[in-house]
Amino acid sequence: MKAAVLKAFGSPLAIGNVPDPVIGTGEVVVDVAAAPVLSYAAEVFSGERRYLLPTPVVPGCGAIGRVREAGPDATKLKPGDWVFCDPTVRSRDDALTPDIVLQGWSARGEGGQRLQEYHRDGAFAERVRVPTENAVPIGAIDPTEAASWCAIGVLLIAYGGLLAMDLKAGETLLVSGATGNFGSAAVATALAMGARSVVAPGRNEAVLADLKRRFGERLVPVRLTGDGDRDTEAMRRAAPGRIDAVLDFLPPSVPASVARAAIMAVRPYGRAVLMGGVGMLGGEDLALPYPWIMRNNITVRGQWMYEPAAVGGIVGLVRSGLLDLDHYAVDKFALEDANDAVTHAAANVGPFKLTVLTPGG
Missing domain, CATH: 3.90.180.10 (Medium-chain alcohol dehydrogenases, catalytic domain)
Structure with missing residues (x-):
C-alpha cells in the first residue's frame, strides 16, 4: 500500500x-x-x-x-x-x-x-x-x-473535558482559551450539550466577533486586559448568571496568571478542568489560593484526552444535528x-x- x-x-x-x-x-x-x-x-x-x-x-x-x-x-x-x-x-x-x-x-x-x-x-x-x-x-x-x-478528532478532546466536569444542560461555562482551536471546539460542543451560555474571554477581537456571529446570544465574549483581578470581575459581570464551571485550554505560551484569573471567576461549589499547556515552557505555577478552594468547595482536576465512551457521545451530537461540522x-x-x-x-x-x-x- x-x-x-x-x-x-x-x-x-x-x-x-x-x-x-x-x-x-x-x-x-x-x-x-x-x-x-x-x-x-x-x-x-x-x-x-x-x-x-x-x-x-x-x-x-x-x-x-x-x-x-x-x-x-x-x-x-x-x-x-x-x-x-x-x-x-x-x-x-x-x-x-x-x-x-x-x-x-x-x-x-x-x-x-x-x-x-x-x-x-x-x-x-x-x-x-x-x-x-x-x-x-x-x-x-x-x-x-x-x-x-x-x-470530531478535535471536538472529542473538548468533549472529554466537558464530560470530566459533568457539564449539565442549563449551566454557564467559561472557556479559557476560547479563541484557539480546542477552545473554540469546546464552545461549539458545550452549546450543543445544552449549556445556557458560554463565556469566551480573549484578546483577539476578530475571533471573539466570529464566535459571536456563529453562536449568537448564548456566546458571551469578554475582552481581556491582562489585569487579573479586573479580568476576573469582568468575566463574572458578563455572565448571565453565576459561572458554574471553567474549562482551560490555554497554550504553553500564555502565563499562568491568565488561567488563574479565569478559574477564580467560578462560583462557590464550581468546577474547573485543566486541559491546556500552561507551564509546559516554564514560568510561574498556577498558584490557586488554598483558602479560596477550600472555603468555596471548588473542584479542580486535570483531564488528558477523553474516556473511550466519549466517541459514541460526540457521534450522537453530530448525528442529532446539535453539533454542526459545517463550522x-x-x-x-x-x-x-x-x-x-x-x-x-x-x-x-x-x-x-x-x-x-x-x-x-
Missing part, C-alpha cells in the same frame, strides 16, 4: 509503498478515507517537540475510513462500515491505570513506549490497523463527507502531497480550520 513515512526527524515525509498491515485477534484494518493533519505536525516531524515516536514510522493521528477486515473476535463490525479510528490506544492489562499511546503520534512513559512498538503506524496511509475498540462506527456517510468528519473549513490534500499538507496546516492555524489528507481519493 502507499503511505507517507517519516524516516528520520528533520527529514520530509517520504511517499512510497510499504507492507500492508497484517490483522490479528482484537484488531481491525481500515481503508483510510481521510486523516487530519494537525497544525503542529511540522514541529513533531522536525523533532522540535521531542515526541517519543520511533522512526521510521507512518505518522498520523486518527482517521475516518471504512472497515476492510475485522478480526475473528469482532461481533458487530463488518467490511464496509464507516468508522472513526480513535488514535487513543490504551493497554488492556490494567483497567485502572492503562498505559496510553496516540497511535502514529506519541507515547507516554516506559509502558506507553512498549505499547507503541506494536501500535506504531498511524493513518497517513491507504490502510491502518487499529484495536477493535478503536474502530468506532459513525454510521453511513457520503464519501465526500469523510474529510469533514475528521473534525469547519476543510482543505484537502492527496496523500502524495503530504508534505504540502503539513506546511499548509502550520500556516492555517485557528478556530474551525481543518487540513486533511485523503488517501482514499
Whole structure:
C-alpha cells in the first residue's frame, strides 16, 4: 500500500509503498478515507517537540475510513462500515491505570513506549490497523463527507473535558482559551450539550466577533486586559448568571496568571478542568489560593484526552444535528502531497480550520 513515512526527524515525509498491515485477534484494518493533519505536525516531524515516536514510522493521528477486515473476535463490525479510528490506544492489562499511546503520534512513559512498538503506524496511509475498540462506527456517510468528519478528532478532546466536569444542560461555562482551536471546539460542543451560555474571554477581537456571529446570544465574549483581578470581575459581570464551571485550554505560551484569573471567576461549589499547556515552557505555577478552594468547595482536576465512551457521545451530537461540522473549513490534500499538507496546516492555524489528507481519493 502507499503511505507517507517519516524516516528520520528533520527529514520530509517520504511517499512510497510499504507492507500492508497484517490483522490479528482484537484488531481491525481500515481503508483510510481521510486523516487530519494537525497544525503542529511540522514541529513533531522536525523533532522540535521531542515526541517519543520511533522512526521510521507512518505518522498520523486518527482517521475516518471504512472497515476492510475485522478480526475473528469482532461481533458487530463488518467490511464496509464507516468508522472513526480513535488514535487513543490504551493497554488492556490494567483497567485502572492503562498505559496510553496516540497511535502514529506519541507515547507516554516506559509502558506507553512498549505499547507503541506494536501500535506504531498511524493513518497517513491507504490502510491502518487499529484495536477493535478503536474502530468506532459513525454510521453511513457520503464519501465526500469523510474529510469533514475528521473534525470530531478535535471536538472529542473538548468533549472529554466537558464530560470530566459533568457539564449539565442549563449551566454557564467559561472557556479559557476560547479563541484557539480546542477552545473554540469546546464552545461549539458545550452549546450543543445544552449549556445556557458560554463565556469566551480573549484578546483577539476578530475571533471573539466570529464566535459571536456563529453562536449568537448564548456566546458571551469578554475582552481581556491582562489585569487579573479586573479580568476576573469582568468575566463574572458578563455572565448571565453565576459561572458554574471553567474549562482551560490555554497554550504553553500564555502565563499562568491568565488561567488563574479565569478559574477564580467560578462560583462557590464550581468546577474547573485543566486541559491546556500552561507551564509546559516554564514560568510561574498556577498558584490557586488554598483558602479560596477550600472555603468555596471548588473542584479542580486535570483531564488528558477523553474516556473511550466519549466517541459514541460526540457521534450522537453530530448525528442529532446539535453539533454542526459545517463550522469547519476543510482543505484537502492527496496523500502524495503530504508534505504540502503539513506546511499548509502550520500556516492555517485557528478556530474551525481543518487540513486533511485523503488517501482514499
